[in-house]
Amino acid sequence: MNCFSFLFGRRKSPRKGIPDADDELSSIHNVKLYTYKELRTATEDFIPVNKIGEGGFGCVYKGRLKDGKIAAIKVLSAESKQGVKEFLTEINVISEIKHDNLVELYGCCVEEDHRILVYNYLENNSLAQTLIGGSQSNIYFNWRTRCKVCIGIARGLAFLHEEVRPHIVHRDIKASNILLDKDLTPKISDFGLAKLIPSNVTHVSTRVAGTIGYLAPEYAIRGQLTRKADIYSFGVLLVEIVSGRCNTNTRLPVEEQYLLERTWELYERRELVGLIDTALNGDFDVEEACKFLKIGLLCTQDAPKLRPSMSTVVKMLTGKKDLDDNKITKPGLISDFMDLKVRGDQKKPDTTITSSNASSGSDNLDNSALLSGNTSAGTFNFTTLYDRSI
Numbered sequence: 001m002n003c004f005s006f007l008f009g010r011r012k013s014p015r016k017g018i019p020d021a022d023d024e025l026s027s028i029h030n031v032k033l034y035t036y037k038e039l040r041t042a043t044e045d046f047i048p049v050n051k052i053g054e055g056g057f058g059c060v061y062k063g064r065l066k067d068g069k070i071a072a073i074k075v076l077s078a079e080s081k082q083g084v085k086e087f088l089t090e091i092n093v094i095s096e097i098k099h100d101n102l103v104e105l106y107g108c109c110v111e112e113d114h115r116i117l118v119y120n121y122l123e124n125n126s127l128a129q130t131l132i133g134g135s136q137s138n139i140y141f142n143w144r145t146r147c148k149v150c151i152g153i154a155r156g157l158a159f160l161h162e163e164v165r166p167h168i169v170h171r172d173i174k175a176s177n178i179l180l181d182k183d184l185t186p187k188i189s190d191f192g193l194a195k196l197i198p199s200n201v202t203h204v205s206t207r208v209a210g211t212i213g214y215l216a217p218e219y220a221i222r223g224q225l226t227r228k229a230d231i232y233s234f235g236v237l238l239v240e241i242v243s244g245r246c247n248t249n250t251r252l253p254v255e256e257q258y259l260l261e262r263t264w265e266l267y268e269r270r271e272l273v274g275l276i277d278t279a280l281n282g283d284f285d286v287e288e289a290c291k292f293l294k295i296g297l298l299c300t301q302d303a304p305k306l307r308p309s310m311s312t313v314v315k316m317l318t319g320k321k322d323l324d325d326n327k328i329t330k331p332g333l334i335s336d337f338m339d340l341k342v343r344g345d346q347k348k349p350d351t352t353i354t355s356s357n358a359s360s361g362s363d364n365l366d367n368s369a370l371l372s373g374n375t376s377a378g379t380f381n382f383t384t385l386y387d388r389s390i
C-alpha cells in the first residue's frame with residue numbers, strides 16, 4: 001500500500017483535474033493542474049522505489065511527467081482543511097515566485113481531497129544528504145563550490161524576504177531544504193507551504209535530528225516569527241557549510257556537540273580557523289572562510305534586531321560590504337533559556353520535545369512554540385507566513 005492510499009483509502013474515480021466547483025478556477029492564472037491519474041502514471045502508482053524522501057509534509061516521489069520532464073511529486077500527508085480555492089490561491093502565489101535559487105513549482109493536483117505539489121526535480125539531492133551529516137555522497141564540495149552554495153542560498157532568501165510582496169518568511173531554512181541541481185547550484189525548497197496544511201498539523205518537522213538547532217530562540221520559545229528567525233537559521237546553515245558539520249552532534253565530546261556554541265568559543269579565542277572543514281585539506285581562502293563564519297555569528301546573534309538583513313548578508317559574502325568584527329555579540333542558544341531535552345521515541349517516528357520548565361507554569365512561556373499544542377509529538381502551531389513586522 002502506498003503512503004497515499006494508506007492516508008486516504010481508495011477513492012471513487014475523481015473528475016479529471018477539475019476542482020470541485022468550476023468558478024474555483026476563475027481567479028487562478030498561473031497554476032498548472034495535473035490530474036491524479038497523470039501523477040499516478042508519472043510515479044508508477046507511487047511505488048516505493050520511486051519514493052525519494054519523506055518530511056513533515058508527506059512523501060516525495062520522483063516521476064516522469066507526460067511532457068517528459070522529471071518532477072519531484074510531493075503528496076501532502078495531511079488532509080487539507082482548506083477548500084480548493086484557498087489552496088489554489090496559495091499555490092498561485094508560490095508559482096509566481098521564480099528565482100535561480102528557489103525550487104520551481106510546476107503545478108499541483110487538487111482532485112477531491114488529494115493535495116499534491118509538483119516541483120522541478122533536482123539531481124543532486126539536498127545539502128543534508130551530501131555535504132552535512134557525514135553521508136556517503138560522492139560529491140566533493142571544494143571551497144569555491146561552498147562559496148557558491150552559501151551565496152546562492154543567501155540570494156534566494158534575500159529575494160523571498162525583500163523582493164517578493166508581501167515578504168515571505170520561509171520558517172524552515174535547514175540543510176534538507178536546500179536542494180542542489182546538476183551544477184550544484186543551490187535551490188531553496190518548501191517556501192510558502194506553511195498555509196497549505198491545517199494549523200494543528202506540524203509543519204516544522206521535528207523528525208529530522210537537528211531541526212531544533214536551526215530555530216531562533218525567540219521563535220522556538222515565544223513563537224515570534226519574523227524574517228530575523230530565517231536569518232538565524234541561515235546563519236546556522238552557513239556555519240554548517242564551512243565546517244562540514246551538522247549543528248548538533250551528540251557523538252562529539254560535550255564541549256563540541258553544539259556547533260554554534262563551539263563557533264562562539266573559537267571566535268572568542270581567535271581560533272575560528274580550527275572550525276573549517278578538514279575535508280578541504282587546507283585548500284581554501286582562510287580569510288574568506290573565517291569571514292563566512294563571522295557572518296554566521298552575526299546572523300545568529302541573540303537579539304533579532306542585531307542580525308543583518310539578507311541583502312546585507314549577500315553584500316558581505318560577496319565582498320561588497322565589510323563586516324565590523326567588533327560588532328558581533330553572543331549567539332542566541334535555546335539552551336540559554338531552557339533545558340531542552342530531545343529524545344527519540346521508540347514507538348513514535350517523531351522526536352519528542354520536552355522542557356524542564358514545562359511544569360514551572362511560567363507565564364512568559366505560556367505561548368512558547370515548544371510548549372504549545374501537543375508537546376509529545378513536537379507540534380508547532382504557526383501559520384504566520386508573511387512578515388510585516390520589520
Ligand SMILES: Nc1ncnc2c1ncn2[C@@H]1O[C@H](COP(=O)(O)OP(=O)(O)OP(=O)(O)O)[C@@H](O)[C@H]1O
Nearest residue numbers: 052053054055056057060072119120121122176205
Ligand atoms: N524538488 C526536489 N528534487 C529532488 N529531491 C527532492 C525535491 N523535493 C524533495 N526532495 C527530496 O525529498 C526529501 C524530503 O523532502 P521534504 O521536503 O518532504 O522533507 P524534508 O525537507 O526532509 O523536511 P521538511 O518536511 O521539514 O521540509 C528531501 O530531503 C529531498 O531528498
Ligand SMILES: [Mg+2]
Nearest residue numbers: 055176177190
Ligand atoms: Mg523539505
